[in-house]
Amino acid sequence: MTLTAVIVDDHGGFRAMACQMLEDAGFEVVGEAFDGAGAVEKVAALQPDLVLLDVQLPDIDGFTVAADLSRTSPGAVVVLTSVRNADDYGQARVAATPIRRFIAKAELSGATLAELAAGTQ
């Protein structure tokens, strides 16, 4: 069965790049959102296997969105990502957030995301 994904990022350029990367890794990208409110709505409606979630969004930050998603869509694997490193936000804060993993944008790879979504990692 094809894995589905939703990409949440306010930079269109990054969304396009991530979309290509996920599709190359065998995902079907079923939706995109550019802010936190849109993310919660899209994920609840589409119930994807993976949510690639940027930290810096125009309305609410990715940590808060992740906490909301864990309640509204507990089945989705949430991967938080950012131009910054996890260290910039504090490891404790990252650890306390209900996400599968934090991956800096420059270190993202389709294969890793596929493994996380399939639950093999």
Add this chain to the structure above:
Amino acid sequence: MSGRQRSAMAGLAVAIMGVGVVGASVRGDSVLQLVPLFSAGALFVIAGLVAAGRRPESVSGRLLSATGLAWLGAQTLLVIPNALAATVALALLPLSLAFLAHLSLAFPNGLASRAERVIVAVPYALVVVAIPVLDLGDCTDCARNVFGIDTDRGFGRIWYATVMLAATGTALSFLTVLVRRWRRGSVAARRVLLPVVPGACLFVVVYVSALLSELGLPTGVGTRGALVALVLLGLAPVVFLGGLLRARLARGHVGRLVVELGDVSPGGALREALARALGDPTVEVAYWLAERSGYVDGQGQAMSLPSGDGHRSVTLIERSGKPVGALIHDPALRDDPAHVDAVCAAAGLALENERLHAEVLARLEEVRASRARIVEAGDAARKRVERNLHDGAQQRLVSLSLAIGMARSKLGTGAMSDAEDLLGQASQDATCAIKELRELARGLHPAMLSEVGLVAAVQSVAERSPVPVEVHASTNGPLSDSVEATAYYVVAESLTNVAKYARASSVQVRIEHCGDRLRVEVADDGTGGAEIRPGSGLEGLADRVAVLEGHLEVHSSPGAGTRIRADLSCG
């Protein structure tokens, strides 16, 4: 009144009394009976001359003298056995009351409103209207009023009653004005009015009662009431003169002020001492700061002077011809500007000290505020750089890195065409990142400045301006980095503002040395209306210029273009 006018008036009074004495002697009357009558009139004239000498600008002295002269004239004319003289005398007697009524409202600083000017005109008009019904009472050998009519019956009776009632109404309206003035008066104003208002009120009450008994009403005021009125009238010059002289007596406070100022330390004690010396607890002191062309309070906080709406008065204080500040006080103190001046003169040195203290506090406050703004501006600039890096170059580099990673895996699977697309995109991202970093670096510090110097850097920024710029720039010898950078930013920021807001068709940039100072000027022919607003780029420039002991001026009237001039110390 000038000294010559005062001498003339004194001479006139003496001449009138002389004629009276001669007239009485000729008639064989006792001259002694004239003594109390002439004394009362002379007292008014003397009080008026003293008041006019002390307060030449005040109308009070002239009115006091006029009252006395009218009274003296009436008494002298009554001595002359002639009907016309008696008629004039009959008119002069109420005229002296009209002068006195005018004085009661004009004391101490003239009439305050149009309504008051109308009210004081009424008694004068009444005197004219009353002429036909004036008489000397029931005496058989008295001279007759040549314009007199029979007031015992018919039309004459109605005329007489009407005049009496009008006089009553007028007296009561004077009473109302005086009582209202007293009730609304401040502490200082009541102090000035104290000798006048109670006496005037009592006189009006007695006068009105006397008028009503004339009309046959049982007011209970007989000869005793008339006596009270006469005594009050006799006291009037003393009371008015006393009121005017009180201020002079108050100068005793000036001496005490000088002693008190020995202990005054900055911070409010001077205001307290001035309030005591002036007898006005509401007095405020504003200090003049020449460099701001504005006033500050004792704490160095900016303040503006009241607009003179009648509730507060302003007296400007000068010392050696230079403005020191201003006293904001009760309008009643205008009664005696000489006293206010004397207090200010006595407090001169202390005021100057306090002004310097306020100036230091104001500068300190300015330095504090500008220091805080510089720190904030630095933080804001760093935040902007971080944001620009994050949104711009960093995102490009992330895309670049991802594209290269993806291209590499495409190469692994042999999808050469996909790999080529990805590498093309990566190359584009790299080009964009380089461009964005270059712009960011230019914003951090103009590289041109350190490489080719101020004049070339300014020419370069002028070339990039969308509005045509004419540059006249020259410097004598090397400038410090901070002066060069500040001069550059004045030009760059001003040109940015011109492009954004001014709708100008041309700009002149001028940089020149004036002694050990560098003058930078950017002038456009646009819409004007620019000013240093809190949080604006111009405020940031002003702070930057102030750090170099410089001064930024903005001349920008609406429609007349904008001229930004920075004066920097090169030392």
